[in-house]
Amino acid sequence: MKLLSVSIIIPVYNAERTLGSLLKSLLSQSYPQHLYDIILINDNSEDKSALIMDEYKKKSKNVKVMNNNENFGRSKTRNKGINNSQNDLLIFLDSDCIPKESKFIEAHVSLHNTNNKIGIGAVSFPDISENPFDQFRDSRENIRRRHFSSKPLNFFHLATANMSILRENLLRLRGFDEDFIHWGAEDIELGYRAVNQKLEIFLIKETGDVTHYDERVNLEKYCERIYSFSKFNIPILMNKHPDIVNHFKNYRKLERINYKKFPDVLSKIPIQLFVVVSHKFLHQFFKKNIVTLNKISPILYKVYISKYYMNGVRDRKV
Structure with a gap:
């Protein structure tokens, strides 16, 4: 496996429940720490997210923190992370999605043995949850329950909750479309442009999967x-x-x-x-x-x- 430098870009909005666990997981990865950083963009959170981000920034030089002075939404916030990254591979995570294994970064990197791939990892929901809707969503949204082939995925399977792409390819695509402010479609639109530019979307190894702690959504x-x-x-x-x-x-x-x-x-x-x-x-x-x-x-x-x-x-x- 060719080692790539990696930036993990995470938009953060009111994520105090999960942010500490997420950062602890990312800082415990098996991938060489000198080859990756974590870029956190606070999208004007109203909870204790900013305090947690600053705490981990003090703990590790791998953590970089930026702040929006108003709530811009995920597209513009991710683009801010892209523009402040310098590494070869960009991994996008949602702030309530926690890697299941220490080989999370490695699973994304290992896919990119050629220059025309986009990687997505499965996003599953916890087995035990106070929200009964979680298991229903897992049965409908967890891509490993629906995709069993090694062939490329359709553009509408692109999900930025757990995705990787070479920075040069994303810059060529001009990043995320900032016209999308509300929930949904910004990842579908990116996938559509990417496939039209001859990029292919693949499911990565299971070690790159994450658990989605989205208990606020019933x-x-x-x-x-x-x-x-x-x-x-x-x-x-x-x-x-x-x-x-x-x-x-x-x-x-x-x-x-x-x-x-x-x-x-x-x-x-x-x-x-x-x-x-x-x-x-x-x-x-x-x-x-x-x-x-x-x-x-x-x-x-x-x-x-x-x-x-x-x-x-x-x-x-x-």
Whole structure:
């Protein structure tokens, strides 16, 4: 394995619960410490995150700290980290994602034996959690449960919660698109541009996986994210890349109906009517039976969150 210099870039916002454990894990890696640094960007946190960051900066010369004077969101904050990095390989982590093993950095580095790869590690949820929604999300979002091939992944699998890319490639892509301020889509958009530039996305070794301690997000909060994703970020995504909608056929059927086009009416009205009628029943069911989500058909879950996507479409500024 060719040793590369590494910068681990972590946007931080109100991460006092997990930040100490994350930094402790990263400073205990088997990879040579003189070959990596940790770049923390405080996105105007309101909790004790800044104190924890300063504490670890004093403990280790590997830790670098920067601060935003207002909350800029993840795209702009990550770009600030990129611009302040000097190393060959950039690893992006979310502040509530903690590596499972000491070979985390090594797993990312080992993928980059050629110059055209992007690495992603699986993001799983804890086996024991006070939030029953965690295990449901793990069954739906943990890529190791869905991807068993060594072939390149589709662009929409790119997830910046645990991702690596050569710095020269990311600079060529001009980093993250700062038009994306709200949750979601900034990583999909980056993946789309990357694949169009002949980069390939691969799943790294399991030693590069992380555990996502996102216990603040329950079903209700997740639906709020879907609403925001639809209202704010999908219009930006489709405006920049009009053909991208062809890769999201389910979302396309939830968009506004063009009543002047009969095929549009024919394909969208039955789906949207079904979503609206089903939502009231599903809302009561999920509210009372959140623990049983893992036993429920993924189709019912998709129908449920589709209503929030439609609400976002409804509330967009035309």
